[in-house]
Amino acid sequence: MIDADLVQWTRPAEERAGTPLLVMLHGVGSNERDLLGLAPALPLAWTTASLRAPMSWGPGFSWYPLGTPGSPAPGPVDAAVEEVLAWIDGVVADHPRIGLLGFSQGGSMALQLLRARPTGFAFAVSLSGFVVPVTDARDDAVAAVRPRVFLGHGDADPVIPAEATARTQAWAAAHTDVTDRTYPGLPHAVSAAELADVAGFVDAA
DSSP states (O other): OOOGGGOEESSOGGGTTTSOEEEEEOOTTBOTTTGGGGGGGSOTTSEEEEEOOSEEETTEEESSOOOBTTBOOHHHHHHHHHHHHHHHHHHGGGOSOEEEEEETHHHHHHHHHHHHOTTSOSEEEEESOOOOOSOOTTHHHHHHHOOEEEEEEETTOSSSOHHHHHHHHHHHHHHSEEEEEEETTOOSSOOHHHHHHHHHHHHTO
């Protein structure tokens, strides 16, 4: 379950109603405070909520078991997606639009959330992430909607296999309205240039 008491918000409860909501999903071994540092560089009109993944992993947390890098089993991913959707359903009445931003494993969650609810989100941002490698009957519904997606990845990423990145680019091109950016020399991280591009993407939503 997503622990609502651990969610990190950029606005106090009394100021959230009516604002668009950006849901942040961290990577493996991290926690709900990690991506919150990106929030000051993003459009201030958006309220940000950073969630903690439900599984313990090393010093931090994980959304699902790792498996093969970039190629997790789909069942546990979908189980985690259902937990995030349940949390979103509890807050959606306060927010006219909801966007997703995930890093690494969190990026795979953002794209899988689109598969689960193609019309439910204003956009999904996947940074150093990947799409789950499965033929998914829900992809036809995603392609019919063509939701806005931002893919950001470095060409020096030692964590996400090149095959997984290429698969994700092909999937996004076929099913979404994608903005695809590759950052020379960037490892498994978020750069200032990438963050500026994400800010512009979110601002246009």
